[in-house]
Amino acid sequence: MAPPPPSMAPRMTALILRVLTFAFLLASLAILTxxxxxxxxxxxxxxxxxxxxxxxxxxxxxxxxxxxxxxLQVAFTLHHIVKRNAQTSSDGNPVFDFYGDKVISYILATGAAAGFGATKDMKPLLSLTVLGADKFFNKGYASASLLLLGFVCTAILSVLSSYALPKKV
Amino acid sequence: MAPPPPSMAPRMTALILRVLTFAFLLASLAILTxxxxxxxxxxxxxxxxxxxxxxxxxxxxxxxxxxxxxxLQVAFTLHHIVKRNAQTSSDGNPVFDFYGDKVISYILATGAAAGFGATKDMKPLLSLTVLGADKFFNKGYASASLLLLGFVCTAILSVLSSYALPKKV
Structure with missing residues (x-):
C-alpha cells in the first residue's frame, strides 16, 4: 500500500504567505518605480x-x-496541488525551498534596510533646503515599509521550510 | 548503556565561526565608533x-x-565542551540556536545594508562640496564591510543550526 499523502495544511499556509509576499512586493514596486x-x-x-x-x-x-x-514557488505549489490527485506523494523539494527562502529573505531584508537607511539620512539633508524632496522621500518610506512586510512573510516561510528540512543531507 | 555522545565536529565548526563573527564585529565596532x-x-x-x-x-x-x-553562544559552547566529560550527552538547545542565529543574522544583514545604502548615497552628495567627508564615508564603508563579513559567518551558522533542528516540535 502506498504511504498516505502528506497533509495539505503546511502547503496551503505556505501558499497564502507567498501570495501575501507577492502582493506586498508588487505594491512596493509600484510605489517605488x-x-x-x-x-x-x-x-x-x-x-x-x-x-x-x-x-x-x-x-x-x-x-x-x-x-x-x-x-516560481507559487507555480511549483499549484503544480503540486494539481498533481496530488495523480498519486504523487512527494513534498516538493525541501532543500531548494530552504535555501531559496533563506537567501531571498536575506535579500529582501537588505533591500528594506538600505531603503530605510538612505531615506532616513537623506531626507533631513535635502528637505531643509529643497522644496519637493519631502514628498519624494515619504514615498521612499512607504515603498521600504511594504518591502519590509514582504520580508516578514518570507522570513516566516524560511522558518517553516527549515522545519520541513530532512534531518541530515 | 548510555547513548554515545554526539560528535564534537559540528560544535567545533560552530565555535570557530562564532569566534570569527566576534572578531569581525569587534573590528567593525572599533572602526565605526x-x-x-x-x-x-x-x-x-x-x-x-x-x-x-x-x-x-x-x-x-x-x-x-x-x-x-x-x-553568550561562545560561553554556552565552552560550558558544553567542559561538561562533556561529566556524562552529559545533550546537544545544547537546538531551537534556541535556530531562532537566535536566524534573528541575529537578519539584524546584522540589515545593519550592513543600512550602512552601505546611506554611505553610497551620502558620499557623492557631501564629498563634492565638503572637504573631509570622503575619509569619513570611506571608514563607513570599511565598517559596513566588516559587519557584512560578520553577517556571512552568522548566516552559515544559521544554516548549520537549521539542519540541527529536530524534525517536528
Whole structure:
C-alpha cells in the first residue's frame, strides 16, 4: 500500500504567505518605480526619480528578485496541488525551498534596510533646503515599509521550510 | 548503556565561526565608533561623528546585539565542551540556536545594508562640496564591510543550526 499523502495544511499556509509576499512586493514596486518629484532649487526646477538614489535602485533589484522567486514557488505549489490527485506523494523539494527562502529573505531584508537607511539620512539633508524632496522621500518610506512586510512573510516561510528540512543531507 | 555522545565536529565548526563573527564585529565596532572627521564648509570647521548619521547609529545597535549574542553562544559552547566529560550527552538547545542565529543574522544583514545604502548615497552628495567627508564615508564603508563579513559567518551558522533542528516540535 502506498504511504498516505502528506497533509495539505503546511502547503496551503505556505501558499497564502507567498501570495501575501507577492502582493506586498508588487505594491512596493509600484510605489517605488512611480516615485518622481520636481525639486525647486532656487529658481531651477530639477526632476528627481528613484533611479537617482542608489539605495532605491538596490531596492528595485531586491524586489524583482523577490517577485521572480515568489512567482516560481507559487507555480511549483499549484503544480503540486494539481498533481496530488495523480498519486504523487512527494513534498516538493525541501532543500531548494530552504535555501531559496533563506537567501531571498536575506535579500529582501537588505533591500528594506538600505531603503530605510538612505531615506532616513537623506531626507533631513535635502528637505531643509529643497522644496519637493519631502514628498519624494515619504514615498521612499512607504515603498521600504511594504518591502519590509514582504520580508516578514518570507522570513516566516524560511522558518517553516527549515522545519520541513530532512534531518541530515 | 548510555547513548554515545554526539560528535564534537559540528560544535567545533560552530565555535570557530562564532569566534570569527566576534572578531569581525569587534573590528567593525572599533572602526565605526572611532570614525570622526573635520569638515570644511567654506571657512567653517565642523566636526562630524558617526552619531550624526542615523544609519551608523543603527549599525552600532546591530553590532552590539551581534556581539552580545555571540559572546553568550561562545560561553554556552565552552560550558558544553567542559561538561562533556561529566556524562552529559545533550546537544545544547537546538531551537534556541535556530531562532537566535536566524534573528541575529537578519539584524546584522540589515545593519550592513543600512550602512552601505546611506554611505553610497551620502558620499557623492557631501564629498563634492565638503572637504573631509570622503575619509569619513570611506571608514563607513570599511565598517559596513566588516559587519557584512560578520553577517556571512552568522548566516552559515544559521544554516548549520537549521539542519540541527529536530524534525517536528
Amino acid at each position: 512611480t516615485n518622481t518629484s520636481t525639486l525647486e532649487i532656487g529658481d531651477d526646477l530639477l526632476k528627481i526619480r528613484f533611479k537617482d538614489i542608489y539605495s532605491y535602485r538596490y531596492m528595485l533589484a531586491t524586489i524583482v528578485f523577490g517577485i521572480a522567486y515568489t512567482v | 572611532t570614525n570622526t572627521s573635520t569638515l570644511e564648509i567654506g571657512d567653517d570647521l565642523l566636526k562630524i561623528r558617526f552619531k550624526d548619521i542615523y544609519s551608523y547609529r543603527y549599525m552600532l545597535a546591530t553590532i552590539v546585539f551581534g556581539i552580545a549574542y555571540t559572546v
